[in-house]
Amino acid sequence: MASRILVALDESPQARAAFRHALSTYPDAEIHVLHVNDPREWSSSDGMGGFYSEDAYERTQQSAEQLLDEAAEIAREYDAAVTTNTTVGKAAPGIVRYAEEHDVDHIVLGSHGRRGLSRFLLGSVAERVARRSPGSVTIVREEQSDREA
Template sequence: MATRILVAFDESSQSTAALRHALSTYPDAEVLVLHVNDPREWSTGDGMDGFYYSEEAFERSKESAERLLAEAEALAGEYDVEVETVAEIGRTAPTIIRCAEERDVDHVVLGSHGRRGLARFLLGSVAERVARRSPGSVTIVREEEPADG
């Protein structure tokens, strides 16, 4: 049984489902909720390394992370569980893996959009990269995209 779980958390319904899964499946585990603030989401242009960093956008992203982590704590309260929250800056998959290694996590839970085919290939899959490189086991809570047509 997992004793220390990391749940990757963002604004998606998939991450909310992942947190609910972790809280209901592992009620006695220590739960760490991680939000990764990826600079590529608040950077633009063709500056150094291809990006210009906007201080204003960065501040908004930090405020958003604080709000999201407060939501995660409130959700955990519904399960009568206290969680540890942390916000990190970096590329999503490597940051999740590094955090899991550094904090001695034995299980990672994260959501996935459930993309298939070309969409998955073009967009990449954070969940897949984490599953391949995680130091412990991984549960992917998947939500399928609606079918076209």
């Protein structure tokens, strides 16, 4: 069984489901939770494309810190401790780089469930991570309802 697990966490329900999956499936593992702060989210909306607002960056950092605090609270529900971290960059390369630098055995992440043409046009972070990961990857689509469990 994998001993060091990386969970990529954003605000999506799929990412939260992936985090809960990792906590319940790997109770004895060292779990790292990573949020990648993408610079495209800090772009100015004043028409000066390519300009990055310091205020927008600060807001995304505060949002990331709150998300990671929530992750620590969820981990306590499972009597688990997690290591949390943020990095700046594009999601897929940031996740793979973190996994390589921290000797991660397994990555767990959520899928946004795009299908058909939109998947090909927009690309898939999960797919790119799965192709480039130094270890195995589990992609969690969504939380199961009580009826499915």
